[in-house]
Amino acid sequence: xxxxxxxxxxxxxxxxxxxxxxxxxxxxxxxxxxxxxxxxxxxxxxxxxxxxxxxxxxxxxxxxxxxxxxxxxxxxxxxxxxxxxxxxxxxxxxxxxxxxxxxxxxxxxxxxxxxxxxxxxxxxxxxxxxxxxxxxxxxxxxxxxxxxxxxxxxxxxxxxxxxxxxxxxxxxxxxx
Ligand SMILES: Nc1nc2c(c(=O)[nH]1)N[C@H]1C(S)=C(S)[C@@H](COP(=O)(O)O)O[C@H]1N2
Ligand SMILES: [Mo]
Numbered sequence: 001x002x003x004x005x006x007x008x009x010x011x012x013x014x015x016x017x018x019x020x021x022x023x024x025x026x027x028x029x030x031x032x033x034x035x036x037x038x039x040x041x042x043x044x045x046x047x048x049x050x051x052x053x054x055x056x057x058x059x060x061x062x063x064x065x066x067x068x069x070x071x072x073x074x075x076x077x078x079x080x081x082x083x084x085x086x087x088x089x090x091x092x093x094x095x096x097x098x099x100x101x102x103x104x105x106x107x108x109x110x111x112x113x114x115x116x117x118x119x120x121x122x123x124x125x126x127x128x129x130x131x132x133x134x135x136x137x138x139x140x141x142x143x144x145x146x147x148x149x150x151x152x153x154x155x156x157x158x159x160x161x162x163x164x165x166x167x168x169x170x171x172x173x174x175x176x
Contacts, residue, residue, distance in 0.1 A: 009092065009094070009141060010092050010093065010094055010156075012092045012093075013092075013121045013122050014090075014091035014092050014121070014142050015121070016121060016125060016126045018036075018037050018126075021036070021037055021126065021144075022034045022035060022036060022144070023035040023037075023040055023127065023143065023144065023145075023146070024144060024145040024146070025073060025076070025077045025145075025146050025147075025148075026145065026146070026147050026148075027083070027087075027147040027148035027149050028079065028080040028082060028083045028148050028149065028150060029077040029078060029079055029080065029083075029148055030077070030078035030079075030080065031076065031077050031078045032077070033073075033076060033077055037126055037127075040068065040110070040112065040127060041112070043068045043072055043073075043076075044068065044069070044072055045066060045067070045068065046066070046067065046068065046069050046109060047064060047065060047066040047067075047113075048064075048065055048107055048109065048130075048132075049062055049063065049064045049065075050063055050065060050107060050130060050132035051063070051132065052132070052136055052139070053135055053136060053168040054135065054136040054137075055135040055136065055137060055157075055162055055163075055166070055168075055173050063114060063115065063130075064114070064115050064116065065109060065111040065113065065114060065130050066111060066112065066113035066114075066116075067109045067110045067111035067112050067113065067127070067130070068109060068110045069106070069108070069109050070103050070104070070108040070109055070110060070129075071104055071106075071108075073110065073146065074100075074103075074104070077148065079100075079148055080148075082150050083100055083148040083149065083150065084099060084100055084149070084150055084151075084152075085097055085098065085099055085100060085148075085149045085150070085151065085152040085153070086098055086099075086100055086103055086146060086147065086148055086149070087145075087146075087147040087149055087153040087155075088129060088140035088143050088145070088146060088147075088155075089143075089144055089145035089147070090140050090141060090142040090143055090144060091142040091144050092141075092142055093156075094140065094141070094142075094155075094156050095140075095153070095155045095156050096137060096138050096140050096155035096156060096157070096158065097149075097152050097153050097154065097155050097158070098131070098134070098138055099152075100148070102131070102133075102134070103131070105133065107130075107132050107133070108129075108130070108131050108132075109129070109130050110127055110128070110129060110130075110143065111124075111127070111128055111129075111130045112125065112126055112127050121142075123141065124139075124140075124141025124142055124143075125142075126142075127142070127143050128140060128141040128142065128143060129141075129143055133167070133168075133169075134166040134167065134168070135162075135163075135166040135167075135168050135173070137155075137157045137162060137166065138166050152164075158175070161174055161175055162174060162175065163175050
């Protein structure tokens with residue numbers, strides 16, 4: 001357990017330029033979207049307190065996140081019925097993907113605040129995923145593109161041997 005939220009990423013912290021930043025929602029959707037940060041802030045807002053588990057062993061309890069329920073984005077984009085997976089592309093070049101079904105839980109969100117403050121760049125600001133029931137590497141920081149797909153696009157760590165299901169409760173760390 002660690003007091004402060006430790007940091008783990010590819011070593012680059014992308015700069016946020018609000019003028020050029022867009023959240024792209026694409027793939028098998030009826031309504032592809034390209035949202036400015038201001039438009040993201042106007043979406044219905046939620047907050048939750050969730051623990052965070054990194055596959056390398058540390059956890060940090062009671063992070064308070066503010067942002068948008070992932071289901072809100074799903075509804076806005078109007079998915080085609082054949083969608084089964086979701087890929088997240090981040091501005092540091094990181095990617096990860098999950099089954100759509102894992103993202104419809106009431107605790108899966110896009111976050112732009114942590115513990116009452118604007119989400120710092122080092123923790124994924126301006127916008128990151130928070131998926132409390134998966135290992136940290138599924139919670140993409142600096143999300144830029146959310147793509148709804150039929151087949152899974154295997155992510156960065158998952159290509160390098162980490163479990164694709166990433167369930168911290170069964171200590172499901174590595175792919176078998
Ligand atoms: N874009 C991006 N997102 C990422 C990563 C990364 O390298 N790049 N690392 C992941 C891993 S392995 C973990 S444990 C968490 C760490 O989040 P934190 O740095 O805010 O603690 O971010 C995840 N999201
Ligand atoms: Mo991690």
